[in-house]
Amino acid sequence: xxxxxxxxxxxxxxxxxxxxxLRAGVAGGVLSTIAVAGAAAPASADPVHxxxxxxxxxxxxxxxxxxxxxxxxAEATQQIAFEYDRQARQEAAAETALKDAKKAKxxxxxxxxxxxxxxxxxxxxxxxxxxERAxxxxxxxxxxxxxxxxxxxxxxxKSTATGSAAAxxxxxxxxxxxxxxxxxxxxxxxxxxxxxxxAFRSIGVDLPRVSQGQSTAGTQVGLxxxxxxxxxxxxxxGSAYHVGIYVGGGNFVGAQNSSTGVVERPLSYDPxxxxxxxx
Numbered sequence: 001x002x003x004x005x006x007x008x009x010x011x012x013x014x015x016x017x018x019x020x021x022l023r024a025g026v027a028g029g030v031l032s033t034i035a036v037a038g039a040a041a042p043a044s045a046d047p048v049h050x051x052x053x054x055x056x057x058x059x060x061x062x063x064x065x066x067x068x069x070x071x072x073x074a075e076a077t078q079q080i081a082f083e084y085d086r087q088a089r090q091e092a093a094a095e096t097a098l099k100d101a102k103k104a105k106x107x108x109x110x111x112x113x114x115x116x117x118x119x120x121x122x123x124x125x126x127x128x129x130x131x132e133r134a135x136x137x138x139x140x141x142x143x144x145x146x147x148x149x150x151x152x153x154x155x156x157x158k159s160t161a162t163g164s165a166a167a168x169x170x171x172x173x174x175x176x177x178x179x180x181x182x183x184x185x186x187x188x189x190x191x192x193x194x195x196x197x198x199a200f201r202s203i204g205v206d207l208p209r210v211s212q213g214q215s216t217a218g219t220q221v222g223l224x225x226x227x228x229x230x231x232x233x234x235x236x237x238g239s240a241y242h243v244g245i246y247v248g249g250g251n252f253v254g255a256q257n258s259s260t261g262v263v264e265r266p267l268s269y270d271p272x273x274x275x276x277x278x279x
Contacts, residue, residue, distance in 0.1 A: 165229030
C-alpha cells in the first residue's frame, strides 16, 4: 500500500465551538482543583478521574412552550370577559323588564281607578236624576190635585187680580211672542230673569238680576197656595236655574228657551219647584 494512501481517521467529530469552550472551562477548573488537591494530598491518595459535564440544549419545542402558555391564558381571559359581559347584559335586560312590568301595572291600576270613579259618578248622576224625576212626578201630582180641587178659585183669581199683581201680569203677557236671548232684558228679547225683573220694575219693585237671587227675594209659598203675581222658580231656593210669573188660572208666563221664546203655559207643562211672594 502506498504511503500516501488515505488512512481513515478515528477521531471523534469536532464538537461545536460553544460546547468546546464550555468543556475547556470545566476541564480547566477540574484540573486546577486536581492540582491543588494533589499538592495537598498524601502520595497514597487515589487518582482523580476527569469528569465531563454536558450542558442541556434548548429545543424548538421548549422555546415555543412559553408562547403557547401565554396564548392559552389570553384565550381564557377573553372567555371570562365574555361571560361577565353576557351576565351583565342579562341582568340589565331583567332590570328593564321589571321596570316595564311595574310601569304597566301602575298604568293598569290608574285606569282601573279612573274607571271605578267614572262608574261611581255615573251611578250618582243616575240616582240623582231618578230622585229628580220622582220629585217632579210628585210635583205634577200635587199640581193636578191643586188644579182639580181649586179650578173655580183659580178662574176667579184670574179675573179678580187687581192692583200691582194685575199690572205685573199685564206686562208679562204683553211680551208673549218675544224672542228668548240669554242675557237680554228687553224690550223685544228676554231671558227668564230679565222678563221677571222688568215686569216687577214696571210697578216700582226692584228684583235681583238673576234667577238664583229672585228665588229668595220674597216669602216662600207652597205650590198649592199660589196667587197671581207670585214668582215661580225651578231648582233649589237660592240655586234656581229658571223663573216665571204665575198669572192665575193654573198658568204661568215665562221666557222659556230659544225655541219657544216668551210663552204662557199651564203649570203641568213644566212643573216648578217652588214659589216666592213679593207683593
